[in-house]
Amino acid sequence: MPAFGADAAGDGDLSLFELAGYIGVALYLGAYAALQLGVLRGSGLTYTLANLAAACLVLVSLIESFNRASAMIQLAWVAISLAGLARMALARMRLRFSAEERAFLAMQFPDMTPNMARRFLDAGNWIELGTGTLLTREGEPVTNLFCVVDGRIVITSGGQEIGEVTDGFVGEINVMSGGPATATAVVARTARLFVISGDVLRQELKRDPDLRLVVEHRLTRDTGEKLAAANRSLRKLRSGQ
Numbered sequence: 001m002p003a004f005g006a007d008a009a010g011d012g013d014l015s016l017f018e019l020a021g022y023i024g025v026a027l028y029l030g031a032y033a034a035l036q037l038g039v040l041r042g043s044g045l046t047y048t049l050a051n052l053a054a055a056c057l058v059l060v061s062l063i064e065s066f067n068r069a070s071a072m073i074q075l076a077w078v079a080i081s082l083a084g085l086a087r088m089a090l091a092r093m094r095l096r097f098s099a100e101e102r103a104f105l106a107m108q109f110p111d112m113t114p115n116m117a118r119r120f121l122d123a124g125n126w127i128e129l130g131t132g133t134l135l136t137r138e139g140e141p142v143t144n145l146f147c148v149v150d151g152r153i154v155i156t157s158g159g160q161e162i163g164e165v166t167d168g169f170v171g172e173i174n175v176m177s178g179g180p181a182t183a184t185a186v187v188a189r190t191a192r193l194f195v196i197s198g199d200v201l202r203q204e205l206k207r208d209p210d211l212r213l214v215v216e217h218r219l220t221r222d223t224g225e226k227l228a229a230a231n232r233s234l235r236k237l238r239s240g241q
């Protein structure tokens with residue numbers, strides 16, 4: 001083998017095999033240090049690739065001075081790293097989104113990570129509802145959150161029309177508590193919606209505080225927008241009197 005300067009023992013030249021071994025050790029230690037310092041995630045691609053490369057390099061170094069125990073651990077490390085890579089590839093495949101899902105996420109939840117978005121979407125269903133379908137009845141418990149992507153929902157209170165939803169949420173005020181609906185919501189033009197049950201939503205948000213932050217923030221904003229629209233209508237009404 002070609003030689004590279006003096007080896008650690010000072011008794012000869014550093015072979016390529018030895019060099020591979022040292023680089024492998026540096027990768028093992030560097031990856032572990034980065035993990036402990038919070039620079040790398042244990043389940044991340046970089047950490048897994050660093051471990052795979054380290055194990056391969058140390059294996060190469062064993063060609064020159066074989067050690068069965070060391071070879072066994074390196075082979076096991078390679079196998080575990082490959083299994084980790086396969087798991088990541090499968091997870092990536094699962095994180096596919098349809099064109100409709102992508103449009104919905106861009107419009108309503110641009111801050112969701114792909115993982116969060118997949119979990120949220122998997123927890124609900126896409127449905128189409130015909131004219132006249134009741135989504136919430138004023139005073140009755142809200143059991144679902146509806147996200148309208150197409151169609152028209154008319155909102156009434158005390159029998160009076162007070163608003164409409166064409167692209168936004170219905171049930172966002174009380175779905176988390178299951179409290180009484182602040183208004184009646186009825187489909188006025190065939191609607192396409194994403195619906196998620198209150199029970200499932202609560203479970204998902206309890207399990208993932210980051211998802212909870214994103215969803216609650218979005219729902220609060222939606223309610224705020226409705227309040228602003230209601231204030232504008234009220235102002236118009238008063239100034240017209």
Ligand SMILES: Nc1ncnc2c1ncn2[C@@H]1O[C@@H]2COP(=O)(O)O[C@H]2[C@H]1O
Nearest residue numbers: 136142163170171172173174181182183
């Ligand atoms: N003024 C309004 N404009 C639009 N939507 C409303 C209005 N008032 C109530 N809603 C919706 O009707 C829903 C009834 O259930 P929630 O009270 O949970 O949430 C309510 C809102 O989504």
